[in-house]
Amino acid sequence: MIGAARSPLMWVVHLSVLLLVLIWTLPTAGLLISSLRDKDQLAVSGWWTALSSSTRNDVFRAPTAEAQVERDGKFVISGNVRDSDAGTISAFGISSREPVAFKAGETADLSDGAKLTVQADGSFEIVSDTSMEGARGQRIFFTASTPPRFTLDNYREVMNASGIGASFINSLTVAIPSTIIPILIAAFAAYALAWMEFPGRSLLIAVVVGLLVVPLQMSLIPLLKLYNGVGGFLGVPAKTYMGIWLAHTGFGLPLAIYLLRNYMAGLPREIMESARVDGASDFDIFVKIILPLSFPALASFAIFQFLWTWNDLLVAMVFLGTGNNELVLTGRLVNLLGSRGGNWEILTASAFITIIVPLIVFFSLQRYLVRGLLAGSVKGG
Template sequence: MINAQKYSAGSIIKHLLVLLLVVIWTLPTLGLLISSVRDKDQLIISGWWTALSSTETNNFYRTATAEGQIENNGVFVISGDFFAESQRGEVLAWGERPTSVDEFEPDTTSTLNDGSRLTVNADGTFRWESDEPFTHRSGKRIFFVEAQAPRFTLENYKNVLAAEGIGPSFVNTMTVTLPATFIPIMIAAFAAYALAWMQFPGRLFLLAVMVGLIVVPLQMSLIPILRSYNILGNAFGFDPRNYVGIWLAHTGFGLPLAIYLLRNYMAGLPKEIMESARMDGASHFKIFVTIVLPLSFPALASFAIFQFLWVWNDLLVASVFLGQGEGKTVLTQQLRELLGSRGQNWEVLTAGAFVSIVVPLVVFLSMQRYFVRGLLAGSVKGG
């Protein structure tokens, strides 16, 4: 018997809303992917949603000077082609002035003021004829409307991968990310067990402080922490902007959420297992290592994914606590440098985005089965 509730109006609306959210979240990524393989010139003038349609632009071509004329049966001719072989297009209209770029249809001949005749064809070739020798010293400009067929290329990816500094910045990012992921997990796991299963004065107050720290904006703490680093650096004679400094910074920013999630997950573990272990004489450390950690792997994996993605894609914290220079520039900073001082090379950002997400994507796909399960369990369980 078919369950009527399965096809109820509420169920259909729920599934449609989920589908709508998936589409909303997927469209920007799809647009980024399409933009990363589009031709640079077409990417600048049109959006990714027009990638499969022809692109119309106004352009101009400067002919050869009088030195390039050829005499043919008493007629002096200058000819040429608007398009390069690698970027063939179609002429939709043309004109002699930029204000009248659509004055003539292609494959038509216009008589100019000096009596010469100019013919522009749809394929971009032109022929300029005169009964008298040409004497102009600079080329004549011909304005036209061109339609370019969609062009896709991997040139953007080649430019990113071949750019100077991408390899070292990739290594620097890995050097920052791995310790900044494992250190807060290790500390948070011990703290979460203590808050969940150990009785000591002020336990609930510490838990409340941890929850409160989650909502503290990251930007508010950057300058105070950096000033503290500088004071310590001046006192002990070391450069505070190093890898240890950024590891500690990411650890501090990630600990509140990590402790909250892991504590709630550990507090929901079966109490009978803990009591049996204590009756067998196991210490808190042994219970933590042999029982709690293996059972908490989904929560640990979910936070590891979250922290890894955050640190890998970070730009602000790396700029403040690590800076730039040899052995310090991370991948996000290097990609920003490729944009140029005025952002004129922004097309590399689309390809660079996908180059930078290769490692996080591998990490997420390899551990994604634990992500939702551990995150949700840590959000609803409590004790």
């Protein structure tokens, strides 16, 4: 009876999980498909049409009368209305009011008595019994159907762009220390707040919780002024990696301390008491007991902190600069798009290039992430 009563609820849960998976997966799949599509097709149709032929309307102006040649007593202007990727011509016209008045292979009568024929492969001929005149060529409106095309050109354009390799190294130089430093500091602080008794501990915990709601944008300028003032006093250059490491450390510490403190506070007290009975100091307990047991929580925060620092652009621009030698990968890819977004078709390929390293980090530490999320959810009797 209990199983039967829970059955509808389980179906709701499973369907909800499936819906959430689809909501997160579909945009990613669309981004991947778009990154592999031809940029011309990407500009005129959505990724869900990637497996179907695309249709586009265009106009071509034929050569002027100077290009005509005499052939079998008639005067002919010939050429091809499409470029190499225009596909198959399905219809054409000689007026913007009727751009698809004729099917491919049919003949249209022009106003000067000449005749225009456009074939499916795009080739055309304008034939007249008399010599043609005019300073401008005939406009030919046409509809082209192009089969789906997939290519790696977008990835090649991004990878071959100048400075991509240096920016990739810059991003690694920023992200790795900016992940390790706050974890080291937060681990010590979390242990002290969880297991060491000292005056003002509750106040410090409240301050840490309060700092979680401070927006990064609000504290960015004061932190920069403080850093420049201290750096100027000590003779340290303003735009250095040390500055951005300290900035990311400051922004990441409140969350790191909060998460690690809550995790460490849930560890069994008996283990620490037994270690103290055996004469272990707080440092020994922290290094030999707390850190190994807290590795899932440390790995969980490392994933989130690395993702944040790897994808960051604002803090990097403020503390590291926008010079050609200091620009991180996200900044370099933004520059590739052009000042007005004219090369937006490479955005999809850029997105997948930037997530390669985070995916490696995530899949390497995911088992610890799951353990960290589930820790404490089940307790023994």
